[in-house]
Amino acid sequence: MDKLSALFELRCMLREMEADVGLDALTAAEMDVLLAAHSVTGELGEVVTSEQIRQHDLASGLAQATYHRALRSLVGLGLLEKARGYKARHYVVRADLVSQ
Amino acid sequence: MGFLTFLIVTLAYVFCHGLTALAVTPAQRMFLPDETIFASLIYLPHGVRVLATWAFGWRAIPALLLGSSVAAWLFTPAAEFDFLEPVLLESIFAGAIAAFVAFELARLVGLDLYYGRSKRLSWKGMIAIGAVASVINSVAQTFIFSGLIGLDQLLKVLFIYAVGDLVGLVVCMVALMFIFRWSRLNGEIDR
Numbered sequence: 001m002d003k004l005s006a007l008f009e010l011r012c013m014l015r016e017m018e019a020d021v022g023l024d025a026l027t028a029a030e031m032d033v034l035l036a037a038h039s040v041t042g043e044l045g046e047v048v049t050s051e052q053i054r055q056h057d058l059a060s061g062l063a064q065a066t067y068h069r070a071l072r073s074l075v076g077l078g079l080l081e082k083a084r085g086y087k088a089r090h091y092v093v094r095a096d097l098v099s100q
Numbered sequence: 101m102g103f104l105t106f107l108i109v110t111l112a113y114v115f116c117h118g119l120t121a122l123a124v125t126p127a128q129r130m131f132l133p134d135e136t137i138f139a140s141l142i143y144l145p146h147g148v149r150v151l152a153t154w155a156f157g158w159r160a161i162p163a164l165l166l167g168s169s170v171a172a173w174l175f176t177p178a179a180e181f182d183f184l185e186p187v188l189l190e191s192i193f194a195g196a197i198a199a200f201v202a203f204e205l206a207r208l209v210g211l212d213l214y215y216g217r218s219k220r221l222s223w224k225g226m227i228a229i230g231a232v233a234s235v236i237n238s239v240a241q242t243f244i245f246s247g248l249i250g251l252d253q254l255l256k257v258l259f260i261y262a263v264g265d266l267v268g269l270v271v272c273m274v275a276l277m278f279i280f281r282w283s284r285l286n287g288e289i290d291r
Binding site for chain 1: 151154155156215216220221222223226273274276277278280281
């Protein structure tokens with residue numbers, strides 16, 4: 001059996017998984033910000049601030065404008081939600097993404 | 101299956117078992133102390149079992165047997181090892197063949213889902229076959245451990261085995277999804 005082909009098929013299978021969970025359309029900067037937000041989220045539904053996400057290693061290297069564009073885009077895509085009870089700059093990673 | 105692939109499957113199993121033993125088990129022991137000796141709520145090596153069996157069929161079994169034997173020897177505390185020793189070989193064997201039995205059952209009903217066959221397996225299909233394998237493993241393990249477990253614990257252990265294997269497979273696939281994604285995105289950035 002050709003193990004490289006099995007690996008290729010596994011990668012294709014998991015790329016479909018990415019698309020099905022809604023990650024496939026993200027740019028590299030959006031992915032960095034989403035993973036940074038996920039990383040600083042301690043527990044399910046926890047509110048994180050824009051500064052916390054910005055200070056994470058994955059997001060700290062992004063230009064200011066790129067970071068804010070990525071953040072806005074993630075909110076637009078529904079992957080991040082604006083936290084209730086706060087005026088701005090507080091976010092929650094969508095619960096079903098965290099639980100996966 | 102070449103020697104290198106055999107080694108990769110074996111090491112992947114040992115690594116995932118180690119991660120489970122060092123990260124998941126201590127946390128689980130705090131709220132399920134009696135059942136934790138038998139089963140884990142997130143058993144990552146089930147992902148290795150299912151993916152290796154999908155790719156290599158029965159040829160994955162020797163690597164899984166070796167991986168689970170080495171992992172049990174390395175990561176099971178001495179007191180638990182002595183307690184489980186009378187049934188350890190049966191338990192290791194049941195775990196190593198559970199995914200193979202699930203794929204063979206699917207083949208019996210006309211679904212040949214191994215890699216390279218006519219029907220391509222989707223990620224949802226992989227999780228479904230992993231779920232069947234987890235049920236087979238949990239029933240077998242509960243039967244094997246029935247002499248060591250009280251009747252009141254038996255159902256709980258059966259449930260933990262089934263859930264732990266399935267969650268372990270899902271976690272493995274999500275982790276691989278992110279690893280492949282990162283390698284792809286980094287490749288795109290490098291270009």
